Amino acid sequence: MRTSIATVCLSGTLEEKMRACADAGFDGIEIFEQDLLVSPSSPARIRALAGELGLSLDLYQPFRDFEGVGEDLLEANLYRAEAKFKLMNQLGVDTMLLCTNVATATVDDDEAAAAQLRRLGQLAAKYGVRIAYEALAWGRFVSDFEHAWWIVELVDLPNFGTCLDSFHILSRNWDPSGIEKIPAEKIFFVQLADAPRMSMDVLSWSRHHRVFPGEGDFDLAGFMGHLVRAGYDGPVSLEIFNDVFRQTDEVRTAVDAMRSMIWLEEQTLLHLQEADGPGGRYAMKLATLPKVDDPSGFNFTEVKAEDTAQVQELLYQLGFGYAGRHRTKPVQLWTQGQARIIINEQQARKMEPTIAALGFDVENPVAAASRAVQLKATPVLRPSQADEEVLQAVSAPDSTEIFLCEASGDGTVAWMKEFNPRTGAPDYAAGVPAAGLITHVDHVNLAQPWQHYDEAVLFYESTLSLDRQPSTEVPSPVGLVRSQVMRTEDRRIRLALNIAPLVLEHPASAPRYPQHVAFACTDLVAVARRALERGLDFLPVPANYYADLQARFRLADGFLETLQQYNLLYDRDEDGEFLHFYTATVGNVFFEVVERRAGYDGYGAPNTPVRLAAQYGRTRRGRG
Structure with missing residues (x-):
């Protein structure tokens, strides 16, 4: 062509x-x-x-x-x-x-x-x-x-x-x-x-x-x-x-x-x-790209900062276990179930915590990387020692590094052997195993610069075969936030791309719009209870929200009290129920834990304005 x-x-x-x-x-x-x-x-x-x-x-x-x-x-x-x-x-x-x-x-x-x-x-x-x-x-x-x-x-x-x-x-x-x-x-x-x-x-x-x-x-x-x-x-x-x-x-x-x-x-x-049919003959010659299967899951999420102590503490409070320090780099690994979080302090001078990289499980990393490069993605090269895994990676439009990793069905990945669990653990996490209630990463939410939003949609659609879902707009205290979910057909990958109001991107007026990782769990109340015992600073939810929740859903009194006690949010549709909570924001990152019941397939969109208002209020008061 x-x-x-x-x-x-x-x-x-x-x-x-x-x-x-x-x-x-x-x-x-x-x-x-x-x-x-x-x-x-x-x-x-x-x-x-x-x-x-x-x-x-x-x-x-x-x-x-x-x-x-x-x-x-x-x-x-x-x-x-x-x-x-x-x-x-x-x-x-x-x-x-x-x-x-x-x-x-x-x-x-x-x-x-x-x-x-x-x-x-x-x-x-x-x-x-x-x-x-x-x-x-x-x-x-x-x-x-x-x-x-x-x-x-x-x-x-x-x-x-x-x-x-x-x-x-x-x-x-x-x-x-x-x-x-x-x-x-x-x-x-x-x-x-x-x-x-x-x-x-x-x-x-x-x-x-x-x-x-x-x-x-x-x-x-x-x-x-x-x-x-x-x-x-x-x-x-x-x-x-x-x-x-x-x-x-x-x-x-x-x-x-x-x-x-x-x-x-x-x-x-x-x-x-x-x-x-496959045998058609046409005057226009159409080229093909390397054929790759859809990614089958999140391999890891990387948070990068000069000082990651607060992020480490958040993960411990959510029940993650310390899995080791990299043998040659200032990098830690925290795990719970199939959720793996890399904490990276290398080349991060004056950087506040931010989501720097996402790893995806793919059947053939070399073919997937070749496809991405042919689609004009820029390769990412990270230094590695002779006995370390060489990971395929490209840069997304917002500079997030996208790693294409060998799919693993047994919960282990080859690069994990490079981390030594006996070194570098914070005192409070040393010897404490992962809680086991969190099973995997449910979705990741990335903020996109307004001028590169359409570019990002095409990037993830073309390189990772993620399907676009109908976009939504939710109100925040300083304007509308537009959200575009990209996902695989089997929902194993869910990636939300958000455009924040311009005021939130201006350093003179407020911090950059935050990003977050949402973890799936089997029992949200149990996760919240343990997190509270370990001192987690939950994002506060106002009483007015719970009064409205009761008016809409007529929840059992004991259940409503539990939601309010732990600052949990709730949604329900014809397919099922959705419970979730948010942590405070550290730098440019916060975490969410979600429990999907029955066939609920959304993201608690009616609760997003509550989260945005709470985050805005804490920012105005000088808290995360």
Whole structure:
């Protein structure tokens, strides 16, 4: 699949955008007219730079508001178009994007529009230029791709074809199967954009909320399937209008864009194989990535800080046992059941406790790492001695290190032998075995910078095959927190990605939005009782919460008193019950313990505002 991207997708100057696209691995680019107009470089210099970078210049765009007008305006439009054709010759671009008229059309007549477009096509032919006619979803008289194709047929010129844009088709819920009726040689160009489903006017939706494939809700694999079946083999390009992308680093955005294309190429092939069988032959060649199974569980969670004493104490209070100190590094291991927490103090000068790494059990770590690297993830290399395990790892968009570890069914992992349980234990934990009530990590909650949230969703979806669940928004005392759960089908991996209100990310106003690890247990009350005996500082829950809880669920008096005694929270739905509690926050980390009863599959979302308000209150009072 030949990849391209519109320069409007990125921030920076035209030259910076071109270099970023080349470095990310794109084959070509669309030049957005405004980027050229504000560039100090001549068209000849841009053409030369593209050659130096190995980029093809695939499209010049957009040319607007041409057809369906009176004769005087038509002559002006032809004059304007001829100037652009001459410019395109200087650039070395042979295809122009022509959008259906949205502003100046006054004649709703397909034959008349085709006659005017034929004159444009004839003029373009003198300069060796092709016209790709695109139906904008808000076009004045032409707003769907099949209508635009009908007009292309009426024009009947070899250099006049159509451009298909996934946003304009899917945002209006047009059936994309009609693409297969268009001759491949008349599909001059294809533009892709994903988007979240939103209830707003389509123009505003298009101009501000497009995202890269895999970051929204459109079925782009299905769209591409129709395109491939039609026999198209030209550039597949990204055209993304997004306020965030145009404010962030162009190199990083280009890499995110390329990851989305690599992922979509694989998804398209899988879609075609499922729909048509594995023996399909298509003009477009679709590459595959290393096939890996879904991760089967959390291997470990790592908390890193200069001083980890408070984190160690929290783990002891929750019933974790000290499993040893690494023989060559300032690193400890704490375990309970299948939950393994690494406490890391190396290279952590002035760092407060934070979740620095996650380990996932995978069937083939080398293949999983290879897949991630091919999806543009950055490898992570940690120094190791000759007799130590070499772990495969890549960096996530928020810099969390993702380790891909050999799956283990018996509760042991190879790297654990590197820890000596006889050294380094705090006095209070020496010789105290793990309590055994906590069984495994239920889920991990990671805060994401607002500008890289969509990138993170695509990263975990493409590299670890985690499925996106519907996003939610919960109120905090300083604004809404958006949460996106990513998980495996069997729920063994649950990862919640949160965007905090901007005020919580500003160091002058408040600490960074905290992250946490949630542990599953068999008896939450017993865990809480032991934790209280060991001095755990629970996150306090107000009495008003319990009064409301009783009004909603009519709990037994003794049960409600137990919940209130230990600051436990409760939720219930038609599938089961959910009990949980939170610790105080240490640095940027806190812990949660949960008990799922029957088939409860949520996360206690109605209780999240209580937790956020309690954490905010303690922060304002100078406590964790």
